[in-house]
Amino acid sequence: MAKYFDVHPENPQQRTISGVADLIRSGSLVAYPTDSCFALGCHLGNRDGLSRIRTLRDLDDRHHFTLVCESFAQLGRFVHLDNDVFRAIKASTPGPYTFILRATSEVPKQLLHPKKTVGVRIPDHVVTQALLAELGEPLLSSTLLLPGEDEPLTQGWEIKERLDHVVDAVVDSGDCGTQPTTVIDFSSDEAEIVRRGAGDTARFE
Known part of the structure; x- marks a missing residue:
């Protein structure tokens, strides 16, 4: 049965955040809110967590997992950035x-796409930022979008109800949106918009 954490959306309780971080460090798979929608997250080196995300979402080895980072400095440890890409991001x-x-x-080999690429992002969400600060490292993440469904799960209580024996914890801080992130591929010479989501794409057109 998944543990349920009710977190204040503007002033996250430090004790609760620390408890969630401890679960992640110990190998738990957590459903947590972001600035676009809920995501599944686990420790960067958690092979079992990675396997569970693949199974839960029915993903193949060509799926791009995302490293959710606290800061730009942290993001820069895990991906190569030239000057133009640096400025755009x-x-x-x-x-x-x-x-x-x-x-x-720095990226564990089991996370790499066959093209030796990986997804990275920095969310604009108070609770996620508090959790990342407590962890001191990125979260290995994937959007909480179940196979055969068109939209991600967005309500903490529903996630707890439906995934109670599939995830280890649910972090709920209220509504966090229904659209997944906009995905921009910078791995080749020009930016390619892979998915249009919550973010404005004008600067990447």
């Missing part, structure tokens, strides 16, 4: 964007 973060970039050696 810097101008759009924090926000509801996922960027696909060439991965550095």
